[in-house]
Amino acid sequence: MRIVSAHLYAVRIPFKTPFSHRLMSRSYSDSIIVKLTADNGESGFGEGAPRSYVTGETVSSCIDHIQRVLLPPLAEKHDFSEWNLDLGPVALLSKINAALPGMKHDSATAFNASRAAVEIALIDMLLKQSGKSLGSLIPPVTDSVTYSAVITAGSTDIARRIALKCRQYEIGAVKIKVGRGDDYGRIAAVRDVLGESTSLRVDANGAFDVKGALALISSIQPLNIDSIEQPVPRGNVGTLAQVKINSPIPVMADESLVTEEDAIELVEKEACDLFNLRISKNGGIFRTVRLAEMARNAGMGFQLGCQVGETAILSAAGRHVAAHLSDAKFIEGSYGTLLLEEDIADESLQFGHGGKAPLLGKCGLGIRIREDLLEKYAAEIVKVEMS
Numbered sequence: 466m467r468i469v470s471a472h473l474y475a476v477r478i479p480f481k482t483p484f485s486h487r488l489m490s491r492s493y494s495d496s497i498i499v500k501l502t503a504d505n506g507e508s509g510f511g512e513g514a515p516r517s518y519v520t521g522e523t524v525s526s527c528i529d530h531i532q533r534v535l536l537p538p539l540a541e542k543h544d545f546s547e548w549n550l551d552l553g554p555v556a557l558l559s560k561i562n563a564a565l566p567g568m569k570h571d572s573a574t575a576f577n578a579s580r581a582a583v584e585i586a587l588i589d590m591l592l593k594q595s596g597k598s599l600g601s602l603i604p605p606v607t608d609s610v611t612y613s614a615v616i617t618a619g620s621t622d623i624a625r626r627i628a629l630k631c632r633q634y635e636i637g638a639v640k641i642k643v644g645r646g647d648d649y650g651r652i653a654a655v656r657d658v659l660g661e662s663t664s665l666r667v668d669a670n671g672a673f674d675v676k677g678a679l680a681l682i683s684s685i686q687p688l689n690i691d692s693i694e695q696p697v698p699r700g701n702v703g704t705l706a707q708v709k710i711n712s713p714i715p716v717m718a719d720e721s722l723v724t725e726e727d728a729i730e731l732v733e734k735e736a737c738d739l740f741n742l743r744i745s746k747n748g749g750i751f752r753t754v755r756l757a758e759m760a761r762n763a764g765m766g767f768q769l770g771c772q773v774g775e776t777a778i779l780s781a782a783g784r785h786v787a788a789h790l791s792d793a794k795f796i797e798g799s800y801g802t803l804l805l806e807e808d809i810a811d812e813s814l815q816f817g818h819g820g821k822a823p824l825l826g827k828c829g830l831g832i833r834i835r836e837d838l839l840e841k842y843a844a845e846i847v848k849v850e851m852s
Contacts, residue, residue, distance in 0.1 A: 644672025
């Protein structure tokens with residue numbers, strides 16, 4: 466079984482409501498969808514969510530990198546019918562990871578969203594061919610997944626309205642975007658609506674310097690905040706360490722954690738208490754699971770996050786990873802049509818009451834992609850012949 470073609474879709478699905486944080490305001494998704502097709506007709510789908518302010522990638526640079534760097538080795542070197550898909554989970558994921566070229570990146574760019582899209586598509590195709598679920602590679606250790614909610618940056622009134630919806634749906638954990646406007650007032654309003662039983666954490670997206678971060682932390686500590694995410698910009702890990710040393714609230718690294726080298730430096734410098742792992746940001750399923758193991762070995766916690774506007778593909782991959790990583794402190798994602806005007810799978814990946822969502826058991830990622838919707842929302846489609 467050889468891969469004979471790939472379709473790259475630059476997908477833009479409108480949001481029902483714009484979503485904002487300190488670095489960006491969005492009104493539509495901005496994903497790269499990869500479809501790999503084998504000579505026997507089997508196909509698999511993957512997704513990456515490029516963010517120039519996180520990995521340095523754009524939609525156009527992703528498409529270029531996938532065509533020039535990631536696809537040629539798959540066409541030239543691999544007859545996948547010879548692969549033993551009954552290898553142990555770690556061995557097979559490692560083999561799939563090794564099938565893609567090693568990532569060379571500089572201080573500005575890591576092509577992680579590109580790699581994630583191709584890796585997930587390859588996993589989906591191979592597992593569907595063998596009649597197995599992704600759960601066979603990363604076995605679930607729970608019978609459901611519980612997601613948290615996120616409150617966009619904006620006015621106190623908007624924060625209060627979203628908090629009321631969270632209370633209505635009995636969401637047990639909520640993250641609030643901060644760094645724009647009256648942060649204390651917004652957080653206090655959300656705490657007032659949700660009460661003391663709901664877990665609250667805040668995400669600054671690198672909005673502050675050390676002094677500003679510690680001032681915010683001091684002001685919100687009485688509001689019972691479980692973590693503050695990326696209080697200072699990516700760059701000098703020492704500044705994040707300064708916040709962590711002086712913060713009574715646990716500090717989570719997000720934009721500062723893109724590569725495995727980042728993780729090693731964060732651990733060595735004791736710069737944070739938790740990692741925020743995201744499949745697209747961190748380069749795929751294999752690398753995300755490996756970073757979770759690094760956090761455990763360092764005695765640190767982690768959450769499994771997501772990119773705003775993910776479609777059902779990354780939501781499905783995230784569902785499997787979340788079910789496998791039972792010790793994740795918080796889980797984000799699977800917003801589906803709570804945010805998107807329309808999603809691209811037959812199955813709904815949107816979480817339900819209480820943030821609960823079932824496991825996925827069908828072959829591959831466990832979802833069926835509607836290619837008519839991919840074409841409907843594609844700003845660009847690139848077909849690559851690989852035979």
